[in-house]
Amino acid sequence: MSRGMNNAWAIVAVSALVYGALAVVMGVIPGWALSGTTPTRGLRPLLPAAERGRDIYVSEGCAYCHSQNVRPLKQDLVFGRPSVAGDYAYATPELLSDHRNGPDLSNIGARQPSAIWQYIHLWNPRAVVHDSIMPQYPWLFSVKKTPVRGDEVVPLPAGFAPPNEVVVTTEDSRDLVAYLESLKQVPLGASGRNR
Amino acid sequence: MEAEDVAVYSGYTISATFWLLLTTAVGLLLSFKFPYPDWATSPLLSFGRLRAIHTNGTFYGWATIALVGSALFVAARSSGVAIAAKRSAWIGLVCFNAAALFGTITLDLGLNYGDQEYREWLWPVRLIFVAGLVFSGLSLVRTVAAREEREIYISNWYTIGGFVFTIILSLVALFPWYQKGLGQVAVQAFFMHNAVGMWFTFLALGVTYYALPKLLNRPIYSYSLGILGFWTNLIFYPIIGAHHFEFSPLPWWFQTLAIVFSVGMLVPVCAGTANFALTMRGHGERIRRSYALPFIVVGIAYYFLGSTQGTVEAFRSLQAIWHFTNFTIGHSHATMYGFITFIAWGAIYALLPRATGKEPAALATGLHFWFATIGVTFYVLSLAVGGTLQGITWASGDPFIASVDAVAPYWVGRAVAGSMMFLAHVIFAYNVWRMTLGPNTQRAGWGTARSAALSQ
Numbered sequence: 001m002s003r004g005m006n007n008a009w010a011i012v013a014v015s016a017l018v019y020g021a022l023a024v025v026m027g028v029i030p031g032w033a034l035s036g037t038t039p040t041r042g043l044r045p046l047l048p049a050a051e052r053g054r055d056i057y058v059s060e061g062c063a064y065c066h067s068q069n070v071r072p073l074k075q076d077l078v079f080g081r082p083s084v085a086g087d088y089a090y091a092t093p094e095l096l097s098d099h100r101n102g103p104d105l106s107n108i109g110a111r112q113p114s115a116i117w118q119y120i121h122l123w124n125p126r127a128v129v130h131d132s133i134m135p136q137y138p139w140l141f142s143v144k145k146t147p148v149r150g151d152e153v154v155p156l157p158a159g160f161a162p163p164n165e166v167v168v169t170t171e172d173s174r175d176l177v178a179y180l181e182s183l184k185q186v187p188l189g190a191s192g193r194n195r
Numbered sequence: 196m197e198a199e200d201v202a203v204y205s206g207y208t209i210s211a212t213f214w215l216l217l218t219t220a221v222g223l224l225l226s227f228k229f230p231y232p233d234w235a236t237s238p239l240l241s242f243g244r245l246r247a248i249h250t251n252g253t254f255y256g257w258a259t260i261a262l263v264g265s266a267l268f269v270a271a272r273s274s275g276v277a278i279a280a281k282r283s284a285w286i287g288l289v290c291f292n293a294a295a296l297f298g299t300i301t302l303d304l305g306l307n308y309g310d311q312e313y314r315e316w317l318w319p320v321r322l323i324f325v326a327g328l329v330f331s332g333l334s335l336v337r338t339v340a341a342r343e344e345r346e347i348y349i350s351n352w353y354t355i356g357g358f359v360f361t362i363i364l365s366l367v368a369l370f371p372w373y374q375k376g377l378g379q380v381a382v383q384a385f386f387m388h389n390a391v392g393m394w395f396t397f398l399a400l401g402v403t404y405y406a407l408p409k410l411l412n413r414p415i416y417s418y419s420l421g422i423l424g425f426w427t428n429l430i431f432y433p434i435i436g437a438h439h440f441e442f443s444p445l446p447w448w449f450q451t452l453a454i455v456f457s458v459g460m461l462v463p464v465c466a467g468t469a470n471f472a473l474t475m476r477g478h479g480e481r482i483r484r485s486y487a488l489p490f491i492v493v494g495i496a497y498y499f500l501g502s503t504q505g506t507v508e509a510f511r512s513l514q515a516i517w518h519f520t521n522f523t524i525g526h527s528h529a530t531m532y533g534f535i536t537f538i539a540w541g542a543i544y545a546l547l548p549r550a551t552g553k554e555p556a557a558l559a560t561g562l563h564f565w566f567a568t569i570g571v572t573f574y575v576l577s578l579a580v581g582g583t584l585q586g587i588t589w590a591s592g593d594p595f596i597a598s599v600d601a602v603a604p605y606w607v608g609r610a611v612a613g614s615m616m617f618l619a620h621v622i623f624a625y626n627v628w629r630m631t632l633g634p635n636t637q638r639a640g641w642g643t644a645r646s647a648a649l650s651q
Contacts, residue, residue, distance in 0.1 A: 006346055008351070035379070099438070
């Protein structure tokens with residue numbers, strides 16, 4: 001076999017060396033450095049119910065349409081203040097997303113504080129936003145003839161409730177809404193950047 | 196030609212075609228959920244779960260298996276030997292299929308790691324995929340190592356490189372220790388772009404460097420341009436990932452670096468495109484009469500268009516409008532479909548009949564080509580316009596739902612385009628059957644004058 005770059009294994013070795021170095025510099029080191037970002041002052045880890053709700057958010061792929069990343073641009077300010085690095089200190093897996101078929105949810109807990117609205121919206125988004133293209137999530141609820149003690153009945157508008165039945169929340173929908181309500185940006189301190 | 200070489204290539208192509216049909220049927224279903232959001236309401240058919248099945252399945256089931264099959268065949272033919280370590284090639288194929296199968300099932304059950312695009316599969320599934328890379332990569336390298344010529348043909352530089360990069364990339368993306376919060380965003384930026392540009396781009400360019408000169412029956416215009424493209428793609432590409440997170444809290448300089456090297460990507464893109472174009476120059480008539488060459492021509496055109504689109508998209512002024520919109524979905528179809536998938540088809544139509552001695556149906560191949568070409572072009576244009584309108588409504592301060600209303604007609608256009616593309620895939624599947632398991636039509640063995648006339 002010939003020597004130098006006419007050797008197949010030499011291509012393997014040189015490719016591995018060059019790309020391995022680039023992968024460390026462009027992937028591993030930035031990842032490692034930013035994994036230790038200090039939390040934004042006042043940011044708290046999620047409570048257990050919200051944590052379970054976040055798992056449902058991940059599992060159902062909500063991030064394929066909803067970002068959690070407010071850019072420092074005029075058109076994004078409707079969603080909240082621009083996101084800063086410390087906002088994501090407790091957010092693994094990260095859910096910044098690069099899709100916005102639906103609105104950004106970084107601050108949805110403050111922008112839409114009503115749990116009732118969230119339940120109706122999850123049951124059928126078209127019940128509250130006529131032109132919405134969000135899917136329905138009926139499997140996060142339970143449908144009953146008559147509610148029992150302790151059931152939380154979702155007050156659906158006429159035409160969206162199943163006939164002669166009621167829709168009640170389940171642990172899944174309560175956890176998911178607990179997560180959505182937990183999404184409140186903490187104000188940045190007077191010291192400024194708070195990174 | 197050794198019968199088992201033919202079996203390996205056929206096995207890879209048939210598996211890939213199965214995943215193409217399944218995962219683009221899923222894509223088609225998803226496209227109809229935009230105009231009809233209440234349709235097919237069920238956890239197993241919900242948008243949030245099926246989307247990752249579509250993307251991972253087309254990437255790792257279809258494009259990977261199809262291009263690896265062609266790469267193995269190209270390695271053998273360009274080295275003048277049979278495929279080496281065939282058992283390894285078969286184990287690789289089993290791993291790829293197992294990963295795609297388990298990945299599809301687990302994603303449908305809602306098991307994923309968040310929207311870490313193109314690495315949503317659970318880690319054991321991703322390890323099976325890496326094992327597939329190692330086994331089939333071993334077969335590839337050993338084939339090239341067993342060659343008779345002194346020089347390693349340029350195709351094999353690209354395909355061997357692709358395997359090495361992707362094995363490293365997959366492992367870097369797998370370990371969790373440096374992927375917490377914003378750190379994970381940085382790794383994701385690195386991964387998602389490299390998964391495309393260090394794997395599919397290298398495989399597709401590699402098989403093009405073999406199939407194109409073979410079909411034209413003339414040497415590649417410049418070996419040096421090919422080597423220039425290899426090194427510049429290798430050095431520039433790993434740096435551009437952060438352009439997916441512009442205006443995010445990732446360090447500003449890190450984003451700027453990504454934008455600068457996105458412009459640098461014009462070097463390998465122009466080198467590759469020019470090399471292919473100059474090889475084809477003066478052979479228009481041959482392209483018109485071939486059924487494989489038109490696929491490769493469209494693939495090269497979309498390589499150039501999709502890549503320059505990516506460079507332009509990276510500029511902050513434009514990213515401010517286009518980021519988060521459906522423009523990016525159009526871009527990913529221009530590249531992963533217009534470029535990668537068309538090259539995969541072109542390579543299969545160019546090489547598989549020479550291996551099996553069975554020709555595809557001429558009319559079906561023509562229909563496949565036109566449905567796919569018109570389909571993807573209409574798809575990309577629909578979402579380019581629709582996505583731009585989305586971004587403009589946001590910038591003009593309209594209520595959010597106005598952006599949904601603005602893009603809605605273009606989503607219908609996309610669903611129509613997607614239907615045409617899916618129809619093309621069904622026709623392709625018929626042709627794959629004709630070229631592999633179907634009845635013997637022509638005897639067009641490798642290197643015979645008859646096959647040269649038939650396949651060009």
